[in-house]
Amino acid sequence: MGLDRMAAILQDVPSIYETDHVRPLVDLAEELSGRRYEEGGAVTRAMRIVADHSRGAAFLIADGVVPSNEDRGYILRRIMRRAIQQGRTLGLEAPWLGRFAERTIELMGETYPELVAERETIARWVGDEEESFGRTLERGTELLERLIIEAKEAETSWIDAADAFKLHDTYGFPYDLTKELLADQGLSVDDAGFEELMEEQRQRARSGAATAHGSEDRHERVQEFVAGTAPTEFVGYETLRTTTGLVEVGPEAEGALVKLEQSPFYAEGGGQVSDSGLLRWADGEAEVAGVYRVGEDQVLEIRAGAVPQPGCQVEALVDRETRHATMRNHTATHLLHAALRERLGTHVRQAGSAVRPDKLRFDFTHGASLSHEELRDVEDRVNEWIRASAPVRWLNMGRAEAEALGAMALFGEKYGEWVRVVEIDGVSRELCGGTHVANTAEIGIFKVTSEGSSAANVRRVEAITGPAASDHFRHRDAELREVGELLGAPQDPLAGARRAAERLREAGAGAEQAQRAQLGEEAKRLAATAQEVGGVQVVVAATELPSQKLLLDAANRVQSTLGGASVVFLGGGEDEKVALVALVSKEAVGRGLSAADLVRVAAPVVGGGGGGRPDMAQAGGRDPARLDEALAAARAAVEAELG
Numbered sequence: 001m002g003l004d005r006m007a008a009i010l011q012d013v014p015s016i017y018e019t020d021h022v023r024p025l026v027d028l029a030e031e032l033s034g035r036r037y038e039e040g041g042a043v044t045r046a047m048r049i050v051a052d053h054s055r056g057a058a059f060l061i062a063d064g065v066v067p068s069n070e071d072r073g074y075i076l077r078r079i080m081r082r083a084i085q086q087g088r089t090l091g092l093e094a095p096w097l098g099r100f101a102e103r104t105i106e107l108m109g110e111t112y113p114e115l116v117a118e119r120e121t122i123a124r125w126v127g128d129e130e131e132s133f134g135r136t137l138e139r140g141t142e143l144l145e146r147l148i149i150e151a152k153e154a155e156t157s158w159i160d161a162a163d164a165f166k167l168h169d170t171y172g173f174p175y176d177l178t179k180e181l182l183a184d185q186g187l188s189v190d191d192a193g194f195e196e197l198m199e200e201q202r203q204r205a206r207s208g209a210a211t212a213h214g215s216e217d218r219h220e221r222v223q224e225f226v227a228g229t230a231p232t233e234f235v236g237y238e239t240l241r242t243t244t245g246l247v248e249v250g251p252e253a254e255g256a257l258v259k260l261e262q263s264p265f266y267a268e269g270g271g272q273v274s275d276s277g278l279l280r281w282a283d284g285e286a287e288v289a290g291v292y293r294v295g296e297d298q299v300l301e302i303r304a305g306a307v308p309q310p311g312c313q314v315e316a317l318v319d320r321e322t323r324h325a326t327m328r329n330h331t332a333t334h335l336l337h338a339a340l341r342e343r344l345g346t347h348v349r350q351a352g353s354a355v356r357p358d359k360l361r362f363d364f365t366h367g368a369s370l371s372h373e374e375l376r377d378v379e380d381r382v383n384e385w386i387r388a389s390a391p392v393r394w395l396n397m398g399r400a401e402a403e404a405l406g407a408m409a410l411f412g413e414k415y416g417e418w419v420r421v422v423e424i425d426g427v428s429r430e431l432c433g434g435t436h437v438a439n440t441a442e443i444g445i446f447k448v449t450s451e452g453s454s455a456a457n458v459r460r461v462e463a464i465t466g467p468a469a470s471d472h473f474r475h476r477d478a479e480l481r482e483v484g485e486l487l488g489a490p491q492d493p494l495a496g497a498r499r500a501a502e503r504l505r506e507a508g509a510g511a512e513q514a515q516r517a518q519l520g521e522e523a524k525r526l527a528a529t530a531q532e533v534g535g536v537q538v539v540v541a542a543t544e545l546p547s548q549k550l551l552l553d554a555a556n557r558v559q560s561t562l563g564g565a566s567v568v569f570l571g572g573g574e575d576e577k578v579a580l581v582a583l584v585s586k587e588a589v590g591r592g593l594s595a596a597d598l599v600r601v602a603a604p605v606v607g608g609g610g611g612g613r614p615d616m617a618q619a620g621g622r623d624p625a626r627l628d629e630a631l632a633a634a635r636a637a638v639e640a641e642l643g
Contacts, residue, residue, distance in 0.1 A: 017048050021107055025051035028103050033090040046086040053083035054100035055108075057126065062118040064349045066365040067129045068456045069172075078174060080126070081133050085177050088137070097130045098123055121347035128367045128457070140173030141181075148185050157186070161193025168194075169201070222292050222299050225250040225257045231297045236264040236275065237394075237435065240318040246281075246308050256286075256307050258300040264318050265300060267293035270410070271353035272330055272434040277318040281308045288316075323435065325357035328443045328465045331392055331424070331436045332382065333360050335446070336461065337408075338428040339381040340364055343374055350410050351458045355434065361462050363454045370451050370459065378461075382446045389441040390425045394432075397421060407431050445469045519550065523557035526570070530562055534642030536588050537566040540635040542627055546574040548618055551581040559583050565591065569598055569634045571627045578606040578621035580630065589614045592641050601637045605630040 004016040011019055017026055017037075026037050029047040037047050060076045067077040084097060101122050109116040144167060147159045159182065167173040175194065182189055229248055242264050250257040258279065265288060268274040274291035284306035292299045308314055333353055341348045344366055352363035370378070399419045403409075407421045407429045415431060422432040424440060437443060444466040454460035464472055480493050489496025522543060530537045539558055545551050555568045562568070565587035573579040580602055582595035595617035599610045603619035606626050610619020621630070 017051060022051055022055070024107055025055060025100055025103055028100060029087075029090065029092075032092050032096055032099070035090055042089065046089050049086040050083050050090070050092075050100065053079040053086075054097060055104045057083070057097075058101045058104040058115060058122050059112070061122045061125050062112070062114045064365075066125055066349070066351075066457045067132075068458065070455065073457070077129065078176075080129050081136075081174055082176070084130055084133050085137070085174075085180075094134050095127060095130050098126045101126045118346070120345060124345070124347050124367070125457070136172045140167050140171040140178075143167060143171065144173070144178060144181060148182070148187060151187055152185075158188045158190060161190040161197060164189045164194050165197040221250075222257065222294060226259065226294045226297055226299055229259050230261070232260050232299075233262045234264075234267075234298065235262050236266050236318065240264050240320055240323060241316065243313060243315050246310055246312050246314050249307055249310055256302050258302055258308070260300065260314070260316060262316075263291075263298060263300070264316055265291045265298070266318075266323070266435055267291040267298040269293045270432060270434050271333075272326060272355040273357070275318045275326075276322055277316070279308065280315040280317065281312050284308065322357045324437075324442075325466065325468070326355060327435045327437045329357070329360040329463075330355045330432075330434045331440065332386075332443050332446050332463065332465045333362055334422065334424055334428050334430055334432070334436075335382045335385050335440065335443075336360075336362050336378070336463065337364070337430070338424075339378045339385075340366075340461075342381065343377050344370075350408075351454070358468060359449070359462055359464050361460060363458050363460050365457060366459045367457050369453070370461075375448055375451055375461075379446060379448050379463075385424070385427055386440045386443045386446060389439055390427055392422065392424050392436050392438055392440065394420055394422045394436065399431075402431060405429060447472055515550075519545075519554050519557060523554050523561060526554065526558045526568075527561040530566075533639055534591070535565060536591060536593070536638075536642055537562045537564065538569075538635070538638055539567070540569045540631050540638070541571075542631060543570055543572045545570075545572040547572075548579040548581065548620070551579050552618070555581045555583045559585060567593060567598075567638055569602070569631065569638075571602075571631055573621075573624060573627075576622065576624060578608060578624050578627055578630070580606075580608075580610065580619040580621070582612070582617045582634070584615050586615065593638065598634050598637055602630040602634040605633050 004019065004022070007019040007021065008014075008016045013019055016022055026047050029035075029050050030037055033047075035043050035047075037044055057076060057080045060072070060079075065072045065076045067073055067080060069077070080097070083100075084094075087096060102119075105115045105119055105122070115122070147163050151157075151159050164175060164178050167178055168175045179189060225248070232247075235242055242262050244260050244262040247259040247261055249259075265275040265277060266272065268291060275288070277288045279286050279288060279300070279302060286302040286306055286308070288300050289303050290301040292301065333355055337348075337350055340362075347365060349365045350362070351365050354361040396418055399415055399417055402419050402421050405421070407419075407423075409415060409431045419431045420433050421429060422434070422436055423429045427440075446463060446465050447469040448461055448463045449472070450460075450462045452460055481490060484490040484493030484496055487493060487496030487500050489499070522545065526539055526541055526543070529541055530539045532538070539562070543551065543554065545554055551570050551572050555570050558568045558570075559566055562585075564585065566583075566585045567588050568581075568583040570581050571578065580599055582598045584593045584595045584598075594614040596612045596614060599612065599617040599619040603610045603621055605623075606621025606629075607623040608619055608621030610617060612618055
């Protein structure tokens with residue numbers, strides 16, 4: 001029996017919604033909506049959903065879940081959006097969901113201190129999701145209303161599954177919400193058809209995953225190979241080489257699987273790539289190409305070629321340079337995590353990582369891109385900790401003890417009763433099974449190379465350390481010198497760039513002045529071609545002006561020169577494109593002429609279209625060879641109107 005039901009029984013109330021931990025949330029819904037819980041029907045149902053879902057969302061966020069379109073984040077997003085939608089049926093005006101999250105913290109924070117500790121994080125994600133879903137509701141509701149009108153006009157009782165899927169897939173509009181809103185209008189949707197479309201999407205996703213991650217056959221073969229063998233003892237925290245016995249060898253299409261008694265090779269896990277290195281034995285050696293983790297066990301893959309025999313003694317040697325580069329990047333990842341939480345807030349949680357010898361990648365929960373200043377501050381803070389030469393320690397302890405010490409766990413990872421804690425003195429304490437440097441000074445230097453979006457509400461930072469960072473700066477310095485030489489200022493490229501920018505600005509100003517002069521001359525030439533038709537000055541001509549903007553500028557100048565009743569219709573363009581502009585003065589509009597009508601006549605001739613107002617219209621086309629025909633059509637239309 002759940003806690004809520006037990007509380008309802010002990011407090012002798014008819015449902016969990018009258019218990020002392022839920023009823024205050026219902027009371028808040030009454031207060032904000034002006035409705036009564038006892039009204040029954042849709043009102044009671046909506047208040048129950050708002051109370052239950054808002055409370056659940058607060059707990060999920062406190063546990064490290066953030067709204068997204070995947071896994072746990074999708075569940076959180078669904079219950080939050082359902083609460084928001086039901087709040088709208090009660091007439092609640094955003095923002096209001098944060099009030100319920102805060103009330104939950106007040107009610108249950110003493111018993112669940114993580115709610116209090118994550119108050120800022122809860123408020124942030126609740127507010128962001130409410131704002132985001134508000135925009136989604138507006139877009140989706142507008143489309144759904146059109147679909148409802150079309151269905152009723154067609155006298156059908158349902159909407160097509162493809163339309164419902166478009167709402168879900170393109171607009172992020174929940175399918176359950178679509179069904180509810182349709183039911184309110186006496187309509188339904190094809191559930192089976194929608195599920196077929198969803199399954200097609202899942203198949204595409206699975207196909208993409210299979211392409212990205214390869215066949216599952218290898219994983220199955222590794223599992224079969226390791227079954228029934230004694231577990232390998234990992235000694236890679238203490239040493240990078242060991243002499244040990246070879247337990248088993250299994251054939252592989254591209255290499256061989258090998259099982260050792262002891263192994264210094266780190267198996268890929270926790271975001272860190274596996275080690276590489278060599279196996280040597282009496283009459284041969286082989287390159288270690290991969291290390292597969294199987295629970296607490298591991299299997300090596302060696303390159304095809306010489307293969308040792310089971311029972312022989314082998315020397316296992318980890319590639320020292322590669323391991324140390326990976327260690328630098330892994331410890332730097334912990335520093336980066338700490339710096340992000342310090343600079344952005346405690347809502348930042350690790351959402352994935354990739355630690356390689358050449359670079360590191362860190363995904364974290366955050367709803368906005370980082371500014372240049374934020375990235376600079378984070379990078380500076382990490383380098384400050386590196387220069388501080390902080391000791392890095394690791395020890396094994398019970399999970400409960402580690403949590404009591406405040407060690408951070410990666411959300412979604414499974415941990416046993418005993419865990420390994422990596423502590424950077426005065427900076428961070430995390431549960432981590434990876435390999436690390438003994439002192440932050442060993443990292444050398446840290447440089448962020450990119451920042452961007454990884455998924456909804458998840459950002460990604462990539463960075464480099466040590467020699468890779470030094471090479472990066474050396475390369476950028478060489479590029480800067482080359483730029484300086486191109487600008488004639490090898491000793492001060494920045495000054496050279498500023499001078500070049502100023503020269504470009506001056507050249508641009510000169511070009512603009514020359515263009516204005518050219519336009520003035522062109523306008524005079526065009527105005528001189530005016531012909532009077534029925535008391536209206538008419539200019540219809542082709543020009544060499546390449547763009548719509550320049551055509552419009554020239555047409556305005558011509559119209560200003562002509563004055564009174566006038567029509568100006570110009571054509572130009574370049575690169576197989578045609579631009580048309582029509583201006584009709586107020587007096588000529590009064591005579592029945594319309595610029596929009598003129599471009600509608602001329603544009604189809606050049607394979608285009610356009611439109612506008614009676615006094616001004618523009619159009620484009622794709623057939624410059626027929627520009628003269630289009631101009632003739634415009635002139636004929638003017639003459640026909642003026643008689």
